[in-house]
Amino acid sequence: MTNPVRPRGTCRICGGAVVQFLDLGRQPLSDRFRTGSETEPEYFFDLAVGACESCTMVQLMHEVPRERMFHEDYPYYSSGSAVMQKHFADTARRLLETEATGPDPFVVEIGCNDGVMLRTVQEAGVRHLGFEPSGKVAAAARAAGLRVRGDFFEESTARAVRDGDGPADVIYAANTICHIPYLHSILRGVDALLAPDGVFVFEDPYLGDILAKTSFDQIYDEHFFLFSARSVRAMAASSGFELVDVERLPVHGGEVRYTLARAGVRRPADRVAALIAEEDAAGVTTLARLDRFATEVGRIRDDLRALLERLRAEGRRVAGYGATAKSATVTNLCGIGPDLVSCVYDTTPAKQGRLTPGTHIPVRPADEFADAEVDYALLFAWNHADEIMAKEQAFRQAGGAWIQYVPHVHVR
Ligand code: SAM
Ligand code: TMP
Ligand code: ZN
Numbered sequence: 328m329t330n331p332v333r334p335r336g337t338c339r340i341c342g343g344a345v346v347q348f349l350d351l352g353r354q355p356l357s358d359r360f361r362t363g364s365e366t367e368p369e370y371f372f373d374l375a376v377g378a379c380e381s382c383t384m385v386q387l388m389h390e391v392p393r394e395r396m397f398h399e400d401y402p403y404y405s406s407g408s409a410v411m412q413k414h415f416a417d418t419a420r421r422l423l424e425t426e427a428t429g430p431d432p433f434v435v436e437i438g439c440n441d442g443v444m445l446r447t448v449q450e451a452g453v454r455h456l457g458f459e460p461s462g463k464v465a466a467a468a469r470a471a472g473l474r475v476r477g478d479f480f481e482e483s484t485a486r487a488v489r490d491g492d493g494p495a496d497v498i499y500a501a502n503t504i505c506h507i508p509y510l511h512s513i514l515r516g517v518d519a520l521l522a523p524d525g526v527f528v529f530e531d532p533y534l535g536d537i538l539a540k541t542s543f544d545q546i547y548d549e550h551f552f553l554f555s556a557r558s559v560r561a562m563a564a565s566s567g568f569e570l571v572d573v574e575r576l577p578v579h580g581g582e583v584r585y586t587l588a589r590a591g592v593r594r595p596a597d598r599v600a601a602l603i604a605e606e607d608a609a610g611v612t613t614l615a616r617l618d619r620f621a622t623e624v625g626r627i628r629d630d631l632r633a634l635l636e637r638l639r640a641e642g643r644r645v646a647g648y649g650a651t652a653k654s655a656t657v658t659n660l661c662g663i664g665p666d667l668v669s670c671v672y673d674t675t676p677a678k679q680g681r682l683t684p685g686t687h688i689p690v691r692p693a694d695e696f697a698d699a700e701v702d703y704a705l706l707f708a709w710n711h712a713d714e715i716m717a718k719e720q721a722f723r724q725a726g727g728a729w730i731q732y733v734p735h736v737h738v739r
Contacts (some may be wrong), residue, residue: 336377336388338564339508339551343381348617349546349624350375354659355560355685356395357547357652358402360678369685374642374656376546382561383612385534385553387546390425390508392480392559393460396549402463402677403652406445410714412443412479414578415501419447426497426526427453435488435495435520437480437513437529438503440711442468449473455489456559463677476719481509485516496523505531505552514566519586527587534558535611538579539735543624543660544653544707555611556583563587571594578712580733628661630736635667638703645730646701647671648715649708650678650690657707657732660669665689668705673694697721703738 336345354374361369375388406412416693427434434448439457441464448455457473459465461617478484484721488495498517506515517527530544532545534555545553552558559688560570571593572586584601610616638645647654650673656661664686671683674693681690696719704722706729708715716729723729728738 333671334375334388336376338379338382338384338557339386340384340510341379341382341392341477341565343379343595345377345379345386345388345496346614347375349375349543349621351543351546351624351656351660354547355655357392357549357655357684358396360402360681360690361684362641362652362681371685372548372550374546376544378612378614378617378662379558382565383555383657383695384558384562385612385617387548387551388509390551393507396506397461400461400677401462402675403440404464404467404677405440406467408711408714409673411472413577415444416447418501419444419451422499422528423448423451423453426528428577429496432496433492433494435498437465437498437500439468439473439475439505440464442473442475442600443469444487444499444501444697445470446475454492458484474577480516481512482515482519485520489520494525495520496522496525498525500529502531502582504529504633505554508548508551510552510562511566514562514568516530518567522590523589525588526571526593526594527563528584528589528739530576530582531582532579533575533581533583535606535609536584536619538609538611538616540580541620541623541627542574542580542733543620543627544651544656544733547652548653548658554583554585555606556585556599557612559585560599560603564590569595570592570599573598575602578710609726626725627732631657631662632728634645634661634730634738635705639667643702644669644700645689645703645705646696646699648674648696648704648706648719648729650683650695651707651710653686653710655686658683658688662686670698671707672704686704699728703728704732705732709733 334347353372354370433454438459457475534553567589568587574584576582651673670689672693
């Protein structure tokens with residue numbers, strides 16, 4: 328089913344034509360939780376996604392200014408998940424063992440947030456620096472004794488660090504590079520700061536998993552790019568780098584860790600070509616596959632809305648669990664407000680007592696969930712399902728049931 332009048336844009340990576348395949352409608356800032364007394368109009372933008380006809384990069388059709396998303400009150404604290412704490416401690420140890428092996432290594436992180444990864448680097452006595460423009464999360468990292476620069480990483484700030492600290496052996500980023508439309512400036516910054524044989528390692532939600540699971544809620548203002556190995560390889564090659572390794576990760580619903588080195592310095596692992604072959608076999612970057620994804624998203628939207636309306640008609644009590652940025656896409660696309668989901672439980676103090684973006688569902692402390700009178704819990708933080716189910720076992724034992732919408736709407 329082809330639409331002859333698809334909106335088109337210009338690729339942020341190669342300048343080619345970006346062809347839209349999914350429109351998720353007007354959406355708010357996914358991490359902007361309002362207080363009940365705020366009266367000024369909420370910021371909304373058109374959330375639509377397209378794929379570049381030339382380099383295959385999947386990207387948003389419209390960009391939200393970075394200062395609207397990342398600022399003093401940015402409320403996402405990476406250490407809020409025990410599973411993620413372990414993931415980042417393991418990651419840091421691996422990087423220290425394999426890459427930071429010289430006499431006085433230097434590790435830089437882009438988007439270090441509350442210091443969940445750099446903490447382990449610092450404990451090992453290794454020189455480090457985090458870039459973190461969001462004020463309160465950066466303050467949390469500093470309070471843990473970490474060295475943090477409160478700037479956006481880009482060419483100019485990277486050069487300033489190179490002048491003061493010398494070259495970095497590793498530049499690492501998790502769930503941050505896909506947030507950055509101005510990637511050319513990032514890559515020029517990496518070029519300026521990275522040692523000749525250093526590596527740039529970043530991990531982000533993987534397009535292959537997003538399509539396989541129909542996890543359309545991975546699409547929101549902050550997730551500007553949905554990377555695949557093919558699109559990242561092309562991006563690297565166009566800026567003097569080479570994709571030399573890929574590793575699939577189970578976290579956040581399926582990610583890939585990409586390792587870039589300067590072109591010609593390291594032999595690419597066989598895993599790179601293997602993953603690209605897998606992507607080609609699944610048609611990951613074809614418009615036909617992306618159109619099928621868009622159709623599946625429409626089905627989930629209709630099924631979830633129908634289920635919640637039925638439960639309301641039956642007088643069942645439904646609450647949300649995890650006031651994730653992802654849930655902004657789901658609730659705003661499906662029109663889920665406090666009439667269908669009475670509140671959302673979440674462990675983050677910066678979100679509690681506030682209202683969800685756009686749909687204004689009250690956020691309550693997660694430790695109230697155990698005593699809440701709830702029949703169904705809609706699991707917005709499905710990527711943390713194992714961790715949450717383990718600590719909320721009493722809910723199901725008392726007759727409660729979980730609703731999930733990835734990869735399709737189901738009750739368990
Ligand atoms: N790395 C952490 C993790 O994986 O949990 C934090 C991820 S959080 C979703 C993205 C972080 O990147 C935010 O803390 C934001 O302030 C930061 N960020 C956004 N643009 C950035 C840039 N250009 N340079 C450095 N940090 C940036
Ligand atoms: P994320 O999916 O972007 O990591 O966001 C997870 C959200 O869910 C965040 O607001 C913290 C919250 N959360 C809980 O409320 N309980 C939990 O056990 C976990 C792991 C996260
Ligand atoms: Zn392109």
